[in-house]
Amino acid sequence: MGCVLKALLLENLHPDATKILASRGIEVVTRTGALDEDELVDTLDGVHILGIRSKTHVTQRVLEAGKDLLTLGAFCIGTNQIDLKSAAGQGVAVFNAPFSNTRSVVEIAIANIISLVRRQPVFDKDMHAGVWNKTAIGAHEIRGKTLGIIGYGNIGTQLSVLAENLGMSVIFYDISEKLALGNARRAGSLDELLSIADVVTLHVDGRPTNNGIFGAEQFAAMKPGAIFLNLARGFVVDVDALAEALKAGHIAGAAVDVFPQEPKRKGDAFTSPLQGLSNVILTPHTAGSTEEAQEAIGQFVSHKILDYLGTGSTTLSVNLPNLALATNNGAARIAYLHHNTPGVLARVNNILADHGENIEGQLLATRGELGYVVTDIGSEIEPETITALEAIEQTVRLRVLHGPQH
Known part of the structure; x- marks a missing residue:
């Protein structure tokens, strides 16, 4: 990703969540309680990963303040505490744990x-x-x-x-x-x-x-x-x-x-x-609160977050088009989230061709107003190519992911 990623984990998540994220070099900050809207707005600067349970409400204002936020983990089943539409509009992938408890x-x-x-x-x-x-x-x-x-x-x-x-x-x-x-x-x-x-x-x-x-x-x-x-x-x-x-x-x-x-x-x-x-x-909202369930949730959501950050995979994301992606073995992968309108894929491919980029594989999924196209490239991507892609008016978020040998 080109920088050290930072995760903010709230509401006393299972220690495995911290352990799994930290094992990939992510800086993890934990807090035992929930934060209100103002506290979140003041805290999210420089945060790439936010982990919550049911008490923290992630509103449109919070998401707009979290300019660096890439993904949000709901370490629970429900996601009604999150403005999912705003998260999608900001290009923030939301994952939850629908089965773990x-x-x-x-x-x-x-x-x-x-x-x-x-x-x-x-x-x-x-x-x-x-x-x-x-x-x-x-x-x-x-x-x-x-x-x-x-x-x-x-x-x-x-x-x-x-x-x-x-x-x-x-x-x-x-x-x-x-x-x-x-x-x-x-x-x-x-x-x-x-x-x-x-x-x-x-x-x-x-x-x-x-x-x-x-x-x-x-x-x-x-x-x-x-x-x-x-x-x-x-x-x-x-x-x-x-x-x-x-x-x-x-x-x-x-x-x-x-x-x-x-x-x-x-x-x-x-x-x-x-x-x-x-x-x-x-009982105090503890039906799903066993040590076994919290451990499983901590592991499941953390691995979903890492998979998204590393490969671009959005399987089981609750707000983005779902793509199941293997590890990129090529030089680079372009994960491009865009507004779902006609002609976007053609424009992406024309830009890649104009800049001499060879497409080795490409997958597209759509979900309502959003499209998600992931393209593997056989060589390093020039900065000018990225600039041209980001200039497409339908762009929501573009990430460049590199294969393990890079």
Whole structure:
């Protein structure tokens, strides 16, 4: 890259992230907490790599201030805390970890389901209060119960398989067409699922249209005595409506890991209308927070960042056209991100030909308004060639990458 790259890693990322990036000569600065918008704007000068989790919000203003920023790693599943369109417009590749903590979330979902169906939070509270309340009333096995999964993606599908192995029947609802695994069946509508399921669990993504999708109407449509879980996104559920359904006894128990408003830092005060309610499990956004998951996330996202910086590969980038690229064994590779309009590729190739550059390989991918063309050249690229390419009006970002022997 011609200079020492600098990474700023926030929110107490796993040490493997630092280790992996530093092993490639990258200067790594870490901070345990999140930064607000003003702090980010003041800090990003000279930063090429930014690593965050869910608490740091990367806005258009932040991205415009980060003139040196090449790539952004979201060391988590969600990316709704990032202005992805602005990042793409600045030529900043965003990577996340869509699979790395799936198992951790699924395991805690199973644990919560069993605990709530057996009323363990109630017994636990009584015992700590010195009350011996041995009874089977209201406690059930999960075998033979119906699990309703809303959102049949990576987490929903794996949960489906594990729940079936424990003897549950599974029904799911998703707005996209999904292949049912095992004996799971697709519900024709959300109302159908809610009317059947003994346990309802949310595993939807963070798209804006999911805001407030589960409220008083949906809780009323659930079976009396059903259990409710939200380990997905805080803003998708009306927690006041959930609290009312619990107080009324219509919902027999709930496990909630995510909330509409969450404290920014560990140790900050937390309040919720769900506090103190019977047979309710509240956890501080830790469904995916196991040592195994955090290690896997730290490794996965860091390697994605290094792959992008070294080869130009954008596989699994959430905002740029996806190209899977091998290591460049030639003299140079041009990674050219541009506005997706007719004639750009022809102009690129004409400039290369006019400057005597021999193309050894070329790949193109598009994604909405962006195009990404990667060209391997058999010789060193002259500065005049780069200047001519950068002068194309559709240029978003151009990087020149060199093969390992260079």
